[in-house]
Amino acid sequence: xxxxxxxxxxxxxxxxxxxVVIELLPDVAPQHxxxxxxxxxxxAYDNVxxxxxxxxxxxxxxxxxxxxxxxxxxxRRAGTGGSAMPDLPAEFSKLPHDRGTLGAARSQNPNSxxxxxxxSFKDNHFLNxxxxxxxxxxxxxxxxxxxxxxxxxxxxxxxxSVKVAADA
Numbered sequence: 001x002x003x004x005x006x007x008x009x010x011x012x013x014x015x016x017x018x019x020v021v022i023e024l025l026p027d028v029a030p031q032h033x034x035x036x037x038x039x040x041x042x043x044a045y046d047n048v049x050x051x052x053x054x055x056x057x058x059x060x061x062x063x064x065x066x067x068x069x070x071x072x073x074x075x076r077r078a079g080t081g082g083s084a085m086p087d088l089p090a091e092f093s094k095l096p097h098d099r100g101t102l103g104a105a106r107s108q109n110p111n112s113x114x115x116x117x118x119x120s121f122k123d124n125h126f127l128n129x130x131x132x133x134x135x136x137x138x139x140x141x142x143x144x145x146x147x148x149x150x151x152x153x154x155x156x157x158x159x160x161s162v163k164v165a166a167d168a
Contacts, residue, residue: 082114
């Protein structure tokens with residue numbers, strides 16, 4: 001296991017192949033980091049599908065309104081919802097969208113991020129300054145690389161559980 005320097009700001013995401021350890025960046029994006037911890041602690045991310053996975057780009061998940069349903073109708077709607085909490089204002093920074101970074105998914109409105117996020121498979125610098133970066137994978141990127149591709153995937157991978165390391 002990676003050395004966890006700050007358990008309160010570290011996420012343990014269990015995928016089918018193993019654990020992904022994510023270091024949150026509360027000094028860069030405090031509201032986004034706090035939101036992820038709140039949703040993880042409530043269990044909202046458990047069993048949520050990766051509904052948009054584009055090879056050579058990113059894996060998107062976190063639609064807590066639709067992504068944890070098993071039926072096809074709801075899975076087709078995955079990507080259109082968020083949590084019951086209000087949307088977050090953009091917290092853009094100079095941090096680049098490098099391989100393994102966690103970015104806040106949103107609509108065209110920069111202040112519409114809520115619960116959805118994506119993990120970059122490669123450096124995606126064309127996103128710099130347009131989407132909030134609020135974490136990075138520090139261990140287990142090989143498990144992210146193994147996520148089933150598709151928009152949505154026919155049999156999507158899911159976040160089995162998502163926990164704050166301080167609570168694990």
